[in-house]
Amino acid sequence: xxxxxxxxxxxxxxxxxxxxxxxxxxxxxxxxxxxxxxxxxxxxxxxxxxxxxxxxxxxxxxxxxxxxxxxxxxxxxxxxxxxxxxxxxxxxxxxxxxxxxxxxxxxxxxxxxxxxxxxxxxxxxxxxxxxxxxxxxxxxxxxxxxxxxxxxxxxxxxxxxxxxxxxxxxxxxxxxxxxxxxxxxxxxxxxxxxxxxxxxxxxxxxxxxxxxxxxxxxxxxxxxxxxxxxxxxxxxxxxxxxxxxxxxxxxxxxxxxxxxxxxxxxxxxxxxxxxxxxxxxxxxxxxxxxxxxxxxxxxxxxxxxxxxxxxxxxxxxxxxxxxxxxxxxxxxxxxxxxxxxxxxxxxxxxxxxxxxxxxxxxxxxxxxxxxxxxxxxxxxxxxxxxxxxxxxxxxxxxxxxxxxxxxxxxxxxxxxxxxxxxxxxxxxxxxxxxxxxxxxxxxxxxxxxxxxxxxxxxxxxxxxxxxxxxxxxxxxxxxxxxxxxxxxxxx
Amino acid sequence: xxxxxxxxxxxxxxxxxxxxxxxxxxxxxxxxxxxxxxxxxxxxxxxxxxxxxxxxxxxxxxxxxxxxxxxxxxxxxxxxxxxxxxxxxxxxxxxxxxxxxxxxxxxxxxxxxxxxxxxxxxxxxxxxxxxxxxxxxxxxxxxxxxxxxxxxxxxxxxxxxxxxxxxxxxxxxxxxxxxxxxxxxxxxxxxxxxxxxxxxxxxxxxxxxxxxxxxxxxxxxxxxxxxxxxxxxxxxxxxxxxxxxxxxxxxxxxxxxxxxxxxxxxxxxxxxxxxxxxxxxxxxxxxxxxxxxxxxxxxxxxxxxxxxxxxxxxxxxxxxxxxxxxxxx
Numbered sequence: 001x002x003x004x005x006x007x008x009x010x011x012x013x014x015x016x017x018x019x020x021x022x023x024x025x026x027x028x029x030x031x032x033x034x035x036x037x038x039x040x041x042x043x044x045x046x047x048x049x050x051x052x053x054x055x056x057x058x059x060x061x062x063x064x065x066x067x068x069x070x071x072x073x074x075x076x077x078x079x080x081x082x083x084x085x086x087x088x089x090x091x092x093x094x095x096x097x098x099x100x101x102x103x104x105x106x107x108x109x110x111x112x113x114x115x116x117x118x119x120x121x122x123x124x125x126x127x128x129x130x131x132x133x134x135x136x137x138x139x140x141x142x143x144x145x146x147x148x149x150x151x152x153x154x155x156x157x158x159x160x161x162x163x164x165x166x167x168x169x170x171x172x173x174x175x176x177x178x179x180x181x182x183x184x185x186x187x188x189x190x191x192x193x194x195x196x197x198x199x200x201x202x203x204x205x206x207x208x209x210x211x212x213x214x215x216x217x218x219x220x221x222x223x224x225x226x227x228x229x230x231x232x233x234x235x236x237x238x239x240x241x242x243x244x245x246x247x248x249x250x251x252x253x254x255x256x257x258x259x260x261x262x263x264x265x266x267x268x269x270x271x272x273x274x275x276x277x278x279x280x281x282x283x284x285x286x287x288x289x290x291x292x293x294x295x296x297x298x299x300x301x302x303x304x305x306x307x308x309x310x311x312x313x314x315x316x317x318x319x320x321x322x323x324x325x326x327x328x329x330x331x332x333x334x335x336x337x338x339x340x341x342x343x344x345x346x347x348x349x350x351x352x353x354x355x356x357x358x359x360x361x362x363x364x365x366x367x368x369x370x371x372x373x374x375x376x377x378x379x380x381x382x383x384x385x386x387x388x389x390x391x392x393x394x395x396x397x398x399x400x401x402x403x404x405x406x407x408x409x410x411x412x413x414x415x416x417x418x419x420x421x422x423x424x425x426x427x428x429x430x431x432x433x434x435x436x437x438x439x440x441x442x443x444x445x446x447x448x449x450x451x452x453x454x455x456x457x458x459x460x461x462x463x464x465x466x467x468x469x470x471x472x473x474x475x476x477x478x479x480x481x482x483x484x485x486x487x488x489x490x491x
Numbered sequence: 492x493x494x495x496x497x498x499x500x501x502x503x504x505x506x507x508x509x510x511x512x513x514x515x516x517x518x519x520x521x522x523x524x525x526x527x528x529x530x531x532x533x534x535x536x537x538x539x540x541x542x543x544x545x546x547x548x549x550x551x552x553x554x555x556x557x558x559x560x561x562x563x564x565x566x567x568x569x570x571x572x573x574x575x576x577x578x579x580x581x582x583x584x585x586x587x588x589x590x591x592x593x594x595x596x597x598x599x600x601x602x603x604x605x606x607x608x609x610x611x612x613x614x615x616x617x618x619x620x621x622x623x624x625x626x627x628x629x630x631x632x633x634x635x636x637x638x639x640x641x642x643x644x645x646x647x648x649x650x651x652x653x654x655x656x657x658x659x660x661x662x663x664x665x666x667x668x669x670x671x672x673x674x675x676x677x678x679x680x681x682x683x684x685x686x687x688x689x690x691x692x693x694x695x696x697x698x699x700x701x702x703x704x705x706x707x708x709x710x711x712x713x714x715x716x717x718x719x720x721x722x723x724x725x726x727x728x729x730x731x732x733x734x735x736x737x738x739x740x741x742x743x744x745x746x747x748x749x750x751x752x753x754x755x756x757x758x759x760x761x762x763x764x765x766x767x768x769x770x771x772x773x774x775x776x777x778x779x780x781x782x783x784x785x786x787x788x789x790x791x792x793x794x795x796x797x798x799x800x801x802x803x804x805x806x807x808x809x810x811x812x813x814x815x816x817x818x819x820x
Contacts, residue, residue, distance in 0.1 A: 038497055045496075112532055135542055139549040146553045149668060150560045153627055153635050375633070379658060383627065383635035389668035395550055396671050408546040416539035419531025426532065437506070441499055448496020452815040459819060 010482075012056070012072065013475040019073030020468030023050050026076045027461040034449045034457075042230030044081040044447040046222050051077040081222040087443040088229055092236035094439055098432035099237040100303030103189065105425035107182055107307040111315060112422050114178040115415040134171050135411055141168040142395035148374050149385035149392060158340075158369025169349065169362040172323045176359040179316050186308035187282040193238050193301050194270045194284055200235040201253070201266045204228060208250035209264030215249040240298040256295055258286055270294065278309055311421050316357070318414045324358035325401045325410075327351065329394055337373030337387035338380060345373025345387075497814075504807040511803040515796040522793050527784045537781045544778040551771045554670055558767060561667040562760040564677045567624040569753045572679070575619050575697060576746055578612050582701060583739045585609060589708065590732040606709035613650050613701045617642055620653075620685045620698075630681025632658025633665065639681055640698075653698040655686045669763055675756065679749060700742060704735050 027048045037043040055069035116133045144161040151157045207228040214221035228251070235241055235253075241260065244252045253261035260268050268288050275283035275293065283293040284301055296302045327349040334348040350365040352358045366372060375384040394407055402410040520529060531538040585605050621638040622629055631639025639657030642650040665678040685697045 039501075112530055115531060135546060136549075139546060143549065143553045146557055146668065150557055151625070151627075379660065380633045380664075383631075383633035383658070383665055386664070386666055386674075389666070389674065392553075392668060393672055395546070409543060412539040412542040412546070415531050415542060416535040419533075419535030419538055422530070422532030423535055437503075441503075444496040444499040445494045448494065448499050450494055451497045453494070455815040455819055 016073035017468055017472035017475055023074040023076055024461045024465035030079055031454050031457040035454050038449040042226050044083040044226050045449045046079050046081050049077040049080055050074050078220050083447045087439055091439045092233055094432050094436040095237045096240050096298040098436055099300035100298050101425045101428035103300045103303035104307035105429055107186055108422045110182045111312055112418050114175050115418055137168045137171045140164045142392050145388050145392035149388035152374040152385035153382040155369050158372045162369055165364045169364055172359045172362045176319055179312050183308045183312055186304050189304050190282050191272055194272055197238045198269045200231050201261055204231050205261045205264050205266045212248045212250050238299045239296045239301050319359040320357050322410055323362050325399055327358055333390050334373050338375045338378045339373045340370040340382055342378045342381040504811055508803045508807055511800040515800045518793045518796045521784055522789045525784050526782050541778055541781040544774055548774045554767050557667050558669050558760055558764045561677045564624055565753055565757045568629055568679050571619050571622040572750050578615055579743050582612055586732050586735050602708050606705050609701055609705040634658045653686050655682045
């Protein structure tokens, strides 16, 4: 029986067979883990790395010398995860741009709803919504001036005009405050994101520590790595952070020059402050420099801030320009006109104080219809409506204060600007989510769990386990011969 | 070899179904409202154009109203002047009747009756001169709120003169905006037609003329022309009546001119209204091109989207259900 001699021990065969059982069991367990996590976000499939056990014998001073080496079974070298780092990096870039545009679009959508004019069907139930937008209200207002021009003596028409002017002023104020509401809402979103980011920083630091500890014992912290990758991706959605892997397995997280996480420590966090230069809206700052806006250029936070401070603010400014032009033009014509009692006209709209937003404060100054200066001359009262027609002509006359556009053209331009902004972000959202889908697809080709494959693996390990256990009982039979039957000749 | 994970398979199938469903729902919304876009962001350029077209339509509708009001005013003025003309014709008729029969002596009942008739005409003329359109006095210039003409009566209650209280300097400036910055004057200078406020004009004004005619017929004085020229002789009466006839004819000629001008304005306004209405339908067409959905195409697309959606569901159901699990024992 050379076999015993070569393999070194009587019971080595048992151990060899047992190693097969252990390996199959490990494979079984990992496969099970994969199946259980088939739907887990950020999970990378794991495989058991098997390696044949160190053969017997390894030549050495004290080692027994045998004519050949005999294999001593199988061992689990480690459990590895399948994942491509560079795909994660690309996915994070896409996540940042997607987050930016999705958030901007959310805010711009709300803004667009305020412009319910064009074709304008935000409210399907009440179709002919063009009767609710600012354009329609302005139209009614200018038409009311026409009617005062047609019937300058009529106090009824004058009252209608005051009513329409009040309605239009109210609509301007509503639209302005509507946009301010959207901007306030953006503040809330920013505050939420800052909180989430800080939580993620803490979690990443903690995972850094755990990963470092596991790696120090030469094990593979697969699930911890998956979790950390997921957290970094989540954080990337908020802002354009960068990472650098450290030799101890932890990652350093930083925003431009500022280190946020190093090893298991959170070095810097985010905070918000009310920024006077942005109408007291919230800005995001690093806790180490809490009154200076942090340089965040991409991701959800940047998207929210861009929509709030550049795009919607721009629309507010345009609305102010429009309201301001209507107010100044109307007032200057009105004070040059004469009212029903042949008195020189006073301001039609309350003139906004310096620094006030025209659209925000627009109100009608007149209290009675008689005060409407419809006549161009003092002698013209009551039959002259020439001045009223001058006012009505604001609907179509080009104004230098509106880039030589009429009020309506300017408003059409504004609402189309809003439309273009929404359309552009929508297209970007589509583009980046497609590219993210593609990158995720590529990653999942590598890291994703395919159930069929796992079922095959189960079968594979099951068969191997069966075979190993057969080998074990087979060997046990051999031992049985040696132990119980040897030397019993004749018994 | 491309590995496809089950999570990816589910996600992709899900997102394909959702995408198709989105398109289907959106198309359905477009078809149900008959528009080619729902929000400005669907088609910003078209939306802006549609908005401007709506605005032009709104202006256009207002101009139609303005034109109609202006037309109403000028038509009514024309009717009033026409009535004035008819009355002047009657006055002329009366004078002709008187002059046909020279036997009517001064103070004769016939002459008294004729004078009464003229007096009634003066009262009637008062009504025309203070005519109102939609509650407004049309012959007083800007002073539309008070009767522009006030009669001065003697003890017998007869009108001896008429004062003009209306607007003095800008009597012909009542204007209406009938197009972008296009204004038309709609009123007639009542002072010019009915009275001679200065009293020095050589033109015969309606009231002055009739009052003089009545007084001349009644008083049996030489009938002098209203401009004050002293006739070369005193009798027979018929020559003075002829003077009056000439004066009435002159007045009517002048009024004919005024009415012709009014008539032209009225015709102009009618043409303008037609034009504005045509523009309106053009603008409607533009608006419709911008924002209305081609229904046939829209419905076809809806069917198409529905098919795609159903195909996505079917394919999804087929690909998602089987796993190796069902085949392994």
